[in-house]
Amino acid sequence: MAGLNSIDIKPSITQDRENPFKRNWLITSAWLLLAAYLIYSVNAMGLSWERISSGLGYADKLLDKMFPPNFNRWELLLNDLAESLEIAIIASVAGIFLSLFFGLFAARNLMPNWVSIPMRGFIAICRTFHPVIIAILFVKSVGFGALAGILTLIVASIGFIAKLFAEAIEEISLKQVEAIRATGAGFVSVILFSVMPQVFSRFLGFSTYQLDSNLRNSTMVGIVGAGGLGGTLFSAFQRFDYDFVAAILITIIALIMLGEFLSNIVRRIFR
Amino acid sequence: MNTINHHWQRFTLNQKLSRYAVYLLLILSLVQSVRTVEVIPEFFFDAPEQMADLFARMWPIDFAYYPISVHDAMVETLNIATLGTLITLIFAIPLALMNASNIVASPWSHWIARFFLVSSRSVNSLVWALLFVAIFGPGIIAGVLAIAFRSVGFVGKLLGEAIEEINMGPIEALQATGASWMSILLKGYWPQILPAFFSIVLFRWDINVRESAVLGLVGAGGIGVVLNDAMNLFEWQRVSMALVAIFVIVIVAEIVVVNIRKRLI
Numbered sequence: 001m002a003g004l005n006s007i008d009i010k011p012s013i014t015q016d017r018e019n020p021f022k023r024n025w026l027i028t029s030a031w032l033l034l035a036a037y038l039i040y041s042v043n044a045m046g047l048s049w050e051r052i053s054s055g056l057g058y059a060d061k062l063l064d065k066m067f068p069p070n071f072n073r074w075e076l077l078l079n080d081l082a083e084s085l086e087i088a089i090i091a092s093v094a095g096i097f098l099s100l101f102f103g104l105f106a107a108r109n110l111m112p113n114w115v116s117i118p119m120r121g122f123i124a125i126c127r128t129f130h131p132v133i134i135a136i137l138f139v140k141s142v143g144f145g146a147l148a149g150i151l152t153l154i155v156a157s158i159g160f161i162a163k164l165f166a167e168a169i170e171e172i173s174l175k176q177v178e179a180i181r182a183t184g185a186g187f188v189s190v191i192l193f194s195v196m197p198q199v200f201s202r203f204l205g206f207s208t209y210q211l212d213s214n215l216r217n218s219t220m221v222g223i224v225g226a227g228g229l230g231g232t233l234f235s236a237f238q239r240f241d242y243d244f245v246a247a248i249l250i251t252i253i254a255l256i257m258l259g260e261f262l263s264n265i266v267r268r269i270f271r
Numbered sequence: 272m273n274t275i276n277h278h279w280q281r282f283t284l285n286q287k288l289s290r291y292a293v294y295l296l297l298i299l300s301l302v303q304s305v306r307t308v309e310v311i312p313e314f315f316f317d318a319p320e321q322m323a324d325l326f327a328r329m330w331p332i333d334f335a336y337y338p339i340s341v342h343d344a345m346v347e348t349l350n351i352a353t354l355g356t357l358i359t360l361i362f363a364i365p366l367a368l369m370n371a372s373n374i375v376a377s378p379w380s381h382w383i384a385r386f387f388l389v390s391s392r393s394v395n396s397l398v399w400a401l402l403f404v405a406i407f408g409p410g411i412i413a414g415v416l417a418i419a420f421r422s423v424g425f426v427g428k429l430l431g432e433a434i435e436e437i438n439m440g441p442i443e444a445l446q447a448t449g450a451s452w453m454s455i456l457l458k459g460y461w462p463q464i465l466p467a468f469f470s471i472v473l474f475r476w477d478i479n480v481r482e483s484a485v486l487g488l489v490g491a492g493g494i495g496v497v498l499n500d501a502m503n504l505f506e507w508q509r510v511s512m513a514l515v516a517i518f519v520i521v522i523v524a525e526i527v528v529v530n531i532r533k534r535l536i
Contacts (some may be wrong), residue, residue, distance in 0.1 A: 058406045
């Protein structure tokens with residue numbers, strides 16, 4: 001349209017044109033609001049130069065104490081590492097298995113509303129709370145130790161995989177479902193032979209991702225007492241054993257990089 | 272009759288073997304984990320009863336506690352999340368530019384950028400918070416920096432990918448006019464990554480609201496401090512108040528982000 005209109009305008013050099021780069025007052029006011037917010041929140045934070053400079057001094061001391069990392073208590077470290085791994089593996093397998101069903105029940109195109117709506121609500125609740133908060137609740141109800149960590153990560157896995165899996169099922173082509181139904185197949189056969197082949201590869205993708213993220217989270221839930229490396233890390237922090245802290249951090253980073261490497265291999269195999 | 276005697280296979284032998292190896296490893300590791308993990312069965316069977324007891328103690332929710340300390344803590348939590356997300360940009364934008372192969376061609380800069388991005392992502396935000404609490408002492412500063420350092424990896428990685436996906440036509444046109452490096456960045460790249468930029472930042476802000484709610488457990492400010500204090504005092508009705516407040520703020524943040532993203536894209 002703009003091209004057509006421009007034909008009518010007679011070309012003249014002195015014509016007053018509108019500035020093509022007009023100032024957008026909405027955006028300008030948004031930037032101003034952001035700047036005002038920044039000033040307000042930095043003030044609310046109570047930041048001062050003294051605090052920063054003393055903090056930098058402490059950071060220097062902290063780094064000094066952290067290096068060299070202290071691997072003397074490697075038996076404890078290995079034990080906790082094994083526990084973290086166990087938590088991650090059990091929680092992933094159980095969580096992925098459960099989300100297979102929960103995701104199916106939450107898919108709006110296969111299930112009636114009275115099944116899918118409560119299921120979606122349940123999944124949303126699983127997803128809303130940070131794993132640490134869920135871990136606290138489980139630690140209070142089942143006591144300290146690996147069990148609380150496992151239950152926490154199962155809930156976190158359901159919140160993530162079941163949601164994505166339900167979305168994947170809602171995107172499938174219904175033609176194949178109809179074709180299988182037309183042969184007189186029962187509900188289970190319809191799911192197994194028309195729905196699963198369409199979504200299974202995506203489900204595997206979500207699962208490897210979740211295994212990865214469970215591995216990360218299993219090193220953290222220990223901070224509130226749910227087993228694994230996190231507990232040792234937290235107590236090392238509280239006892240100012242910073243060289244041991246450095247050793248634990250290095251172990252965690254190595255574990256996560258190994259996990260990423262392995263899940264890349266698995267993804268390549270199942271491509 | 273001449274039947275065609277082909278035997279069709281979906282996967283080669285190698286593919287099959289490697290798949291079975293993955294399954295086998297998975298089952299072995301599961302069995303090994305179940306055998307060695309230290310779980311006390313009595314605790315497990317006792318869990319439903321204990322959960323019911325916990326929820327019974329949480330009821331009724333102590334709404335009178337909201338104006339006393341939950342409200343201020345919630346504002347603090349939102350401040351931590353927002354300020355952390357803004358500070359992240361200071362580090363994430365240069366790293367994203369360094370990581371994008373159409374801006375900087377040198378592999379060295381890619382490796383440096385990737386090292387920082389990966390190490391930021393591998394350390395959990397609670398662990399970052401522990402480190403910064405040790406440096407700056409308990410308080411909101413530690414929370415803001417923990418959120419900022421944790422988000423760098425996420426924002427930098429996604430932003431770098433967004434920069435790599437842009438259309439190079441306008442960039443070449445600008446180069447042909449002899450535009451300076453800075454004008455190419457501002458007038459060529461920036462308008463093209465604008466929608467991706469805002470959607471990444473909003474997405475991370477949404478995650479940060481969730482994460483900043485728990486940072487207080489290690490002393491880094493926000494609603495987590497209130498939650499922790501209430502739990503240490505066994506004031507379960509206050510705990511449920513804090514949990515409800517977190518639930519509401521997370522849902523509201525998600526709705527806001529979804530609506531803004533819909534308008535932007």
